[in-house]
Amino acid sequence: MVERNKSIRIGMIGYQFMGKAHSHAYRDLPFYFDNPLKPELKVIAGRNESAVKEAQEKFGWESYETDWLKVIERDDIDVIDIVTPNHTHAEIAIAAAEAGKHIITEKPLALTVDEAQKMLEAVKKNNVKHMICHNYRFVPAVQFAKKLIEEGKIGRVFHYRANYLQDFIIDPNFPLVWRLKKEVSGSGALGDIGAHSLDLARFLIGEFSEVTATMETFIKQRPIGEMTGGLSAKGDSSKMGEVTVDDAVAVIARFENGALGTFEATRFAGGNRNKNKFEINGKKGSIRWDMENMNNLEVYFADDAEGEQGFRLINCTEETHPYAGAYWPAGHIIGYEHTFIHLIDEFLRGIAGDYQPAPNFEDGVKNQILLEAIEKSAEERRWIKLD
Template identity: 40%
Template sequence: MTFPTIGMIGYGGIGRVHGMAYRSLTFHYGLPADAIRIVGVATTRAETAQAAAAELGCDFWTADYRELLARPEIEAVDICVPNHMHAEIVEAAAAAGKHIYCEKPLAMNVAEGKRMAAAVERAGVKTQMTFNFRFYPAVLRARQLMEEGFLGRIFSFRGRYYRSSYIDPNKPISWRQQKAIAGGGALFDIGSHILDLLYSLVGEFAAVQATLDTLIPERPAAPGSTERVAVDVDDIALLTLRTKEGVLGTVEASRMGTGLTNDIGFEIFGEKGALRFNGLDPAWLEVYDVRDSDKPTGGLRGFRKVEAVNRYAGQKAPDWSMTPDFVRTHAECQWQFLKAIAEGRPTQPTLADGLHIQAVMEAAERSSQEGRWVEIGEVLA
C-alpha cells in the first residue's frame, strides 16, 4: 500500500502534535520507516519553517505556502494555521490538486465553509477534518453499539467540553480570543469538538437554542502590559439542540471551567440502555443495559465499565491493554485519512461534515443574539 506524501502548512503547538502523530504511525502499524513521509513544511517565517523542517526531518521548507503547493512531490497537505487562513489555503490546495487534512473549525463562518466545500468538490480531492476525539476506541465502541441497536430509541443526549485555560484575567489575549482571527471563542475552539463527537453518534442537528457569554471582557495586550484589549468572542457557550430525528440534547463548552484541565465527555440515553464517556478516563466506555434491571433479581443493574482501552484494528504497538492518549487519537484520525486515499475509498469526517458543525455554531451565535431557536437550514440558505 502506498500512502500520499505530506506537506505541512503551519507548525505551532497543534502542528507539532500532528508531526508527532504522523511519526508514530509506522510503529503503531508495523510499517517501513519511510511509509509515511512528511516532505515539506511552510510557516509564515523562514526561521520557523527551517526549524520545523529540522524537527520533522524533511528537506523542503518555505515561508510561502504557495511554494509548497507548487511542488509535485507533495500529494496531501495538513493545514494547522489560525482559523482566518483556512479558507484561502484550502481553496488554493484544492486548485493545486492536493488532498486536504484540515484542523477544526472548518472556517470563520458558513459562507467561507460553503466556498471551501465547493472548491474541494470541483477539484475531486479527498478531505478530512481533524475531529480526533471521534477516534478514541471507547467512542468507536459506542458507535458500534448504537449501530447494533443497543440503545433502541434515543431519548436525549448531553455533551460537555470544559477547560480552565482562560480563568486568569491577567493572562494576555491570544489570537483565539479575537474574532477577526478565530471567528469565535470557546464554541469554535472546543465546542466544535464535542458537537462533532455527538454528531458522529446521534446524527445531524436540525435546530439550536443557545446562550453565549464573555466572562472576562478585556485582557492585557502582552505579558506585563498595562494596555487592555477587548475580548470579542465567547468564553462559555450553552446549547440546547434538536436532531433531525427529533432528539433533544444539551452541549456545554467553556474555557472557564475552574479545576478542569481538559474535560470532554458525553451521555446518551435510550429506551434499552445508556452510554457515557469521560475523556479523563478514556480507556473505558460506561454502559447501562435496561434488560439487566428487568430480571427478577435485578441482574447487574447499574452502569458498568466496558474496556475499550487501546483496541485499534491492525495495531502492532502499543499493546492493546494500554490507555490511549490525545496524540494517539490524532494518529488514528490521520491514519484513516491516509489509508482512505491509498485504498481509493471515502474519507470521514470530511469538509462537508465540518460545514455542518460550522452551520450549527453559526446558528448558535444567531440564537444567542436573537433569543430564539434557529434552524440549521437558516444559516445554510
C-alpha cells in the same frame, strides 16, 4: 488504487500545537498500522523563520518554508496539512485544491458558512480527498460507543448531553491571543471546543433539527499577547485589547431523530484541564465517556438482572475494540496522540483506496452551519431551525 508502501509526500502549513500532534501521527503511523501509503515529511511552513526551522528539525521534516504558497506550488507534494489559525483555512485550502493536492485541515473548517461552502466546492471541483481533524471521533472507546448504538444495544436515544470544560483563560492576565479575536478564530469556546462536542453528537446519533443558546464573555479586555506553544501564552500588561469572542456557551438542541441535546462549552471551569465528556440515554441503556479517562467507556443495559443493574466500566483495550489490536496487550492504555494516528490512517487509506474518508469538508460545512445557528440564537434569544 495505489501500490502498497508507496510514499505520499506531505506539506504542512503551521507548526505549533497541532503541527506537533500531526507530525507525530505521520511519523508513528507506519510503526503501528499497515497503511498502503507511507508518509514522507517533505516540508513544513511558518512565518517565523527561526521558530519554523526549529520545528522542522525537532519534528523530522526535510525542509521548511516561510511562504505557504511555495509549499502548494511544489511538484513533490501530494498532501497539504493545514494547522494554522482559523482565518487562514479557506484561502490555503482553496489554493491547495486548485493545485490538485489532497487536504486535511484543523477545525473549525472556516470562519463562516460561506467560506466553508467555497472550500467544499473547491475540493469537489478538483476531485481531491479532504478531511477535517475532529480527532475525538477516533478514540477507541468512542468508536465502540458508535458500534453499540448502531447495533441497537441502547435502543431509541432520548438524550445526548455533552460538556467540554477547560480553565486555561480564567486568569484575567492571560493574554489576548488569536483564539480570543473573532476576526481570526471566528468564535471562542464555541468554535474551539464546542465544535468537537457538536461533531461527536452528529457522529454518534445524527443530525440536529434546531437549537437555542446563550453565550457569555466574562472578561472583556486582556493584555495583548501571543501563543507560545500548547495553550500557553505571553503578553504585555501595558497594552490592552478587547476580547471579541465568547468565553462560554450553553446550548439546548433537538435532533432529527427526536432526541434532546444539551451542550456546554467553557474555558472558565476551574480544575478542568480538558474535560470533554458525553452521556447518551436510550430506551434500553446508557453510555458515558470522558476524554480525561479516554480508554474507558461506561455502559448501562436495562435488561441486566434486577439487583445487578448499573453502569459497568469497559476498558477499551481488548483486541476486539476498534484500533486496540494495533497497540499493546489488554489494559495497556493509549493516549491523546493516538487519536491523530487513527485519523491520519483513515485519511491515507481514503487516498489509497480512492474513497472519501470522514469527517470531511461536508461535515465541516454542517458543523459551521450549527456554529452560526448557535451564535444567531444567542444574539436573537430564540430557537433557530437548521436547514
